[in-house]
Amino acid sequence: MPSELAARVLSGETRAAARACRAVDDRLPGHRELMKELYPQSRDAWVIGVTGTPGAGKSTLTDQLITRLRARGGRVGVVAVDPTSPFSGGAILGDRIRMQRHFEDPEVFIRSVATRGALGGLSRSTSDISRILDAWGAQVVIVETVGVGQDELEVTRMAHTTLVVMAPGLGDDVQAIKAGILECADVFAVNKADRDGADATMRDLEVMLALSGDLYSVAASKGRGHSAVTVNAHAEAGARGAGWTPAIVKTAATRGQGVDELEGKLREHRAWLDTDAGQARRAERRHLEMLTFLRDALAEEAVAELGAEIEAAAARVARLETDPYTASEELIAKFRARA
Amino acid sequence: MPSELAARVLSGETRAAARACRAVDDRLPGHRELMKELYPQSRDAWVIGVTGTPGAGKSTLTDQLITRLRARGGRVGVVAVDPTSPFSGGAILGDRIRMQRHFEDPEVFIRSVATRGALGGLSRSTSDISRILDAWGAQVVIVETVGVGQDELEVTRMAHTTLVVMAPGLGDDVQAIKAGILECADVFAVNKADRDGADATMRDLEVMLALSGDLYSVAASKGRGHSAVTVNAHAEAGARGAGWTPAIVKTAATRGQGVDELEGKLREHRAWLDTDAGQARRAERRHLEMLTFLRDALAEEAVAELGAEIEAAAARVARLETDPYTASEELIAKFRARA
Numbered sequence: 115m116p117s118e119l120a121a122r123v124l125s126g127e128t129r130a131a132a133r134a135c136r137a138v139d140d141r142l143p144g145h146r147e148l149m150k151e152l153y154p155q156s157r158d159a160w161v162i163g164v165t166g167t168p169g170a171g172k173s174t175l176t177d178q179l180i181t182r183l184r185a186r187g188g189r190v191g192v193v194a195v196d197p198t199s200p201f202s203g204g205a206i207l208g209d210r211i212r213m214q215r216h217f218e219d220p221e222v223f224i225r226s227v228a229t230r231g232a233l234g235g236l237s238r239s240t241s242d243i244s245r246i247l248d249a250w251g252a253q254v255v256i257v258e259t260v261g262v263g264q265d266e267l268e269v270t271r272m273a274h275t276t277l278v279v280m281a282p283g284l285g286d287d288v289q290a291i292k293a294g295i296l297e298c299a300d301v302f303a304v305n306k307a308d309r310d311g312a313d314a315t316m317r318d319l320e321v322m323l324a325l326s327g328d329l330y331s332v333a334a335s336k337g338r339g340h341s342a343v344t345v346n347a348h349a350e351a352g353a354r355g356a357g358w359t360p361a362i363v364k365t366a367a368t369r370g371q372g373v374d375e376l377e378g379k380l381r382e383h384r385a386w387l388d389t390d391a392g393q394a395r396r397a398e399r400r401h402l403e404m405l406t407f408l409r410d411a412l413a414e415e416a417v418a419e420l421g422a423e424i425e426a427a428a429a430r431v432a433r434l435e436t437d438p439y440t441a442s443e444e445l446i447a448k449f450r451a452r453a
Numbered sequence: 454m455p456s457e458l459a460a461r462v463l464s465g466e467t468r469a470a471a472r473a474c475r476a477v478d479d480r481l482p483g484h485r486e487l488m489k490e491l492y493p494q495s496r497d498a499w500v501i502g503v504t505g506t507p508g509a510g511k512s513t514l515t516d517q518l519i520t521r522l523r524a525r526g527g528r529v530g531v532v533a534v535d536p537t538s539p540f541s542g543g544a545i546l547g548d549r550i551r552m553q554r555h556f557e558d559p560e561v562f563i564r565s566v567a568t569r570g571a572l573g574g575l576s577r578s579t580s581d582i583s584r585i586l587d588a589w590g591a592q593v594v595i596v597e598t599v600g601v602g603q604d605e606l607e608v609t610r611m612a613h614t615t616l617v618v619m620a621p622g623l624g625d626d627v628q629a630i631k632a633g634i635l636e637c638a639d640v641f642a643v644n645k646a647d648r649d650g651a652d653a654t655m656r657d658l659e660v661m662l663a664l665s666g667d668l669y670s671v672a673a674s675k676g677r678g679h680s681a682v683t684v685n686a687h688a689e690a691g692a693r694g695a696g697w698t699p700a701i702v703k704t705a706a707t708r709g710q711g712v713d714e715l716e717g718k719l720r721e722h723r724a725w726l727d728t729d730a731g732q733a734r735r736a737e738r739r740h741l742e743m744l745t746f747l748r749d750a751l752a753e754e755a756v757a758e759l760g761a762e763i764e765a766a767a768a769r770v771a772r773l774e775t776d777p778y779t780a781s782e783e784l785i786a787k788f789r790a791r792a
Contacts (some may be wrong), residue, residue, distance in 0.1 A: 153776030404767035411781040428743035437492030453789030
């Protein structure tokens with residue numbers, strides 16, 4: 115027997131979904147109960163994670179994808195994952211001006227997520243908001259991150275399909291970041307393909323994928339100013355249910371170039387998820403999600419119960435009377451003994 | 454009575470420090486005991502966190518800072534914080550080629566940190582490696598991140614002094630990232646100051662600092678191609694022990710411009726840390742560190758003890774038989790009851 119709010123979200127009422135999101139954001143009393151009601155009602159929306167280096171054009175590409183997804187009918191949800199900010203979520207959302215036209219589409223729900231508190235909780239908030247948008251009726255939920263760090267990787271790793279957006283000329287730190295995101299990318303978009311260096315970025319990516327240990331072959335189909343390259347050693351095997359090999363698509367999002375091919379590759383990945391190998395990968399991600407939930411819930415419960423004792427432990431560490439390892443062990447023992 | 458390894462680290466032996474770092478990285482048996490020995494022996498090295506958008510020139514600037522710090526004598530430690538990578542830490546370190554000349558300086562210890570496992574632990578590894586370098590005799594430890602995400606913010610927030618490096622022309626996502634890092638920045642470097650748009654980036658920063666709610670005034674001292682701007686509403690009050698107002702310094706690291714001023718501002722911040730307000734802020738950061746340690750230790754212990762039960766819970770969530778909230782609550786109850 116769902117609560118009134120849960121029932122209204124499930125009937126697709128946008129105001130109710132917005133209220134549910136606020137309840138989760140502000141950790142209002144009852145938000146856990148609400149999520150417990152909504153989870154089993156899941157319609158299993160397709161969750162696409164979009165990450166990549168700042169300035170690569172993630173928002174423009176997301177905007178283009180929304181347009182294409184909307185053209186097929188069906189609701190679309192967008193979760194914009196922002197770093198902790200002293201400003202309101204609105205101020206940052208305002209920054210994503212390119213998505214603005216979709217704000218006026220009643221079938222598109224765009225919601226910003228910012229972490230609260232010292233211990234993050236970004237993954238759980240994102241997961242909750244995605245689930246609310248799913249319950250509201252979104253067929254696709256796009257989770258877009260701003261940064262490219264550990265937590266952002268964690269967030270996109272929990273998506274069904276992860277799109278990594280890169281662009282030429284963003285500096286050599288990009289090399290290092292690539293290494294981190296390689297392992298969670300299902301599809302790469304090399305955006306701003308009209309710029310110098312796009313081909314070099316494509317080659318870099320191919321080399322890094324090769325270094326990552328997979329045999330692969332490159333099948334390029336070059337078109338007008340953009341091309342789709344599929345790194346598909348196991349392309350044939352993939353169809354039979356073996357591993358997925360990341361696709362690379364060149365795009366020029368501001369001109370809408372390559373976006374159809376990109377959508378095609380994303381849909382191929384979605385189809386792959388229904389193979390045995392795809393199911394195994396979904397199970398792996400669900401396991402990760404469970405771990406993250408557990409970690410956050412444990413931390414929340416321990417902090418709520420231990421409160422002042424944690425502060426006292428920090429002070430003792432500062433006075434060099436103890437070390438954080440010993441202090442943690444003592445705090446955990448207290449926490450467990452008190453159950 | 455320290456163990457042999459701890460004693461050798463404390464006597465400044467570089468090979469011993471390297472072995473200690475490996476023990477922490479690989480979570481070898483005994484690494485906790487080692488850290489427990491080293492913590493109380495802390496010499497309180499000055500920890501400078503360096504973060505900022507990819508491509509802003511963090512490594513070049515860090516390189517320049519190392520040179521200046523070394524010119525004053527005293528050992529310098531560098532912790533390079535990399536995102537999870539399928540490659541070895543070495544491959545990524547190789548990317549930081551600009552720091553290479555310091556690899557040959559026996560008084561500089563450069564160590565890469567990469568996270569292991571699904572649940573991160575980046576903060577704790579970074580904290581441990583910093584402490585080992587401190588014990589080895591580093592007077593200053595520079596912690597440099599590659600990404601700009603939640604975890605990276607957490608890592609730099611634990612430093613004594615946080616330097617945020619920006620550069621003109623890195624795209625508009627930068628706006629959003631700025632909002633996230635504003636609250637943890639003590640000093641900003643606007644690097645690549647010889648490029649178009651450097652002044653616009655300076656202005657953007659000033660506006661964002663103003664928006665963050667502090668009254669401030671700008672005192673600019675313009676020099677040859679670089680200038681130091683101090684946003685110092687409370688500059689006078691600051692000397693008396695009130696809040697710190699972030700400084701902004703223009704640099705062109707590849708030419709070494711502005712680096713002296715940057716070092717000066719960093720040292721001003723260090724001096725401020727000894728005021729009452731500075732002490733309060735250090736206490737706040739130690740509290741955050743304690744929280745992070747506790748969260749990671751709790752997660753590690755729970756995962757080790759619950760193992761297969763977490764996997765089973767994830768499977769039940771997948772079959773919609775339960776939801777992650779209820780499943781977490783049950784797992785936590787089991788974990789606590791078993792103590």
